[in-house]
Amino acid sequence: MESSTVTLERAPRVVVVSPPFASHAQPLSVLAGGLAREGADVVFASGPSFEGFAARAGVAFEPLTVTRNANTGVARGTRQAPGEAERLEEFLDSTRRGPVSALLTQARHRGRDMLSDPEGTLAALRALDARLRPDWYVVDQLSYPVTLALHCLGLRYATFCPGHPTYVPSSDDVPFGVPYAWPRGIRPGAEQLAELHAAAGAVETAFTRRFADVARVHAPEARPTGRAFALASPYAVAFTYPEFPWLPSHPENGPSVLYGGHSVPAAEPEPGPEWQEVVRRLRAGHDRLVLIALGTFLSARDDVLALLVKGLRAHVPGAAAVVAAGDRAAALSSLAGPDVHVAATVPQRWLLGKVDAMVHHGGNNSFTECLASGVPALVLPFSSDQFAIAHDAERAGVARCVDPSRLDERSAGRALRRLLDAPSPGLGRWSRWVGRRGPDWTARGLIREMSGSVGARSAVPSVPRVR
Incomplete structure (x- = not known):
């Protein structure tokens, strides 16, 4: 993965889709800039408040709303949809009671927040794809409605994981939302952990069932979605994280895995x-x-x-x-x-x-x-x-x-x-x-892994395009 820029017959058009959260849009926009520097024709698609991220990355912008939540830089200062401010305060209060309380609150919220309007997201992606006709997409792993829509539409995409690599579960050993390991000074008791495992498992079961229901209606011939939180690109998954040797391993027959280390721009402007x-x-x-x-x-x-x-x-x-x-x-x-x-x-x-x-x-x-x-x-x-x-x-x-x-x-x-x-x-x-890594390294790896059918807009194997 350390070689020079990939040479293609023509520049691939790539749409990078970000949820409207500053902590996600920032690293994704930096990756978008890296893809552009590697020769791709890049469009950054996110909430209207994040057009400036695209401008700083030197790429085109497309307004796209994929969730009712938002955070433009200070969560409490962001104008939220009805009910979201209350849930934010509930979450903040839960952090005062310790780690398991916070994680239990997040598990409850996860069941309500992460797939609020899958049909609307699918329709928005279908319309965007018809207008822009990209060769492939980059999607935030935590944008579950977007991943599901791309799966149902049979569109090629790479997965970008903005957090810990276990956000893309590699096995069924630990329910999503339970840390794979704890720091030395934070070790919840057995009863607390059992409660957390049960709550996280119940949310994941319900979420997976809902994923499958949406896919069954909108793409009945597509391959099964499987475990909802683990649905990711079959081609390439990029982590903005170091490749620590003790991290959980990835399936040998899975997608190419790229540990990019970070997503920090090469040059930071002077603040004034x-x-x-x-x-x-x-x-x-x-x-x-x-x-x-x-x-x-x-x-x-x-x-x-x-x-x-x-x-x-x-x-x-x-x-x-x-x-x-x-x-x-x-x-x-x-x-x-x-x-x-x-x-x-x-x-x-x-x-x-x-x-x-x-x-x-x-x-x-x-x-x-x-x-x-x-x-x-x-x-x-x-x-x-x-x-x-x-x-x-x-x-x-x-x-x-x-x-x-x-x-x-x-x-x-x-x-x-x-x-x-x-x-x-x-x-x-x-x-x-x-x-030695970074966004340009990740961009080169993604272009390499995704370039097999550039220009053909071919679908994921066995997944029909849905129109």
Whole structure:
């Protein structure tokens, strides 16, 4: 996969479909730019708010709505469909009660959210395909209605996994929504795990049944969808993740698997003189600088952000911090001072080139961006695949992990001091590995794997095109 750009008889037209979530649209748009640099004619299709992502990637844009949920950068600040704001608050409350509570809440929401309008999505993809006539698609693995629509329509697609590789289940051993492994400091009890396994299994059974029902109506001659959460491209699956040797293996007769390491753009634009001044001011009189950012949803956990700042001040002499606080920036403004800058949003990738360490929630973007920048991290996982990512980060020796549901000022300060004072033994190795991959490497691999029938628009074997 390390060879030069693939040479084709003509440029393939590729449509990259993203859900309307900033944390998904950002890496997908970077991959779209990589595909364009490798010679593809690329269209980025997502919610209207993400047209700017396409412009920055240098590709065409097509407005496409595939879910009623949305997150344009700060989840609470995004205009949501009726009921979605309430579910967001329910989720945030569940994270205060610990990991299993959060995962149980997500399992309940998953059953209602992930296939809300499959017929509407299928109709939208059919219309888009008739207008653009792409050779193939790239679809986010978590956009289940889009994957199902492409399956029913018999259209060629590659799968892009924006999170932990277990988001594409490789076996039936663990129900979807249960971490394949836990970090050392977070080990739920047997009863809690049994409850989580049962709830996740029930949601997956119902979801798989609904998948099959939709496919039976709209593509009765297509190959069976099988396990709904595992439905992915039979050609190529791209992970924006390191290829750790302990990860679950993939079937030998399955699609080509590409571990791209990260989806960070090669060049990050300067954010402006105001941020240059922030860094200069914080560095004046402070020999260490920490970035604290819990992602577009979990920035709402202002109690955790406050504990981190107080712990840093009390237990890490000579340290300063930049805090991304989302819609809680005003509420946390009293924490600001000569050693702390609080903002709603921050230029995270740019700041990673200026700081000594980062505190994040275990989201895959933050995890891989830290690796690409060679920055050690303290991981506070709250939900989703964050526990699996925290486990891998600990095992690889690139980060430390603490349980945010048990955090206090003292434990926060001690964890930050250990992070800054002790080396991360695996960081250099995995930073170099990630640096050799990236979105252009992934783009080359996808074009290679998908180029067998460029120009023919052939369907997946045994799957008829439905019109």
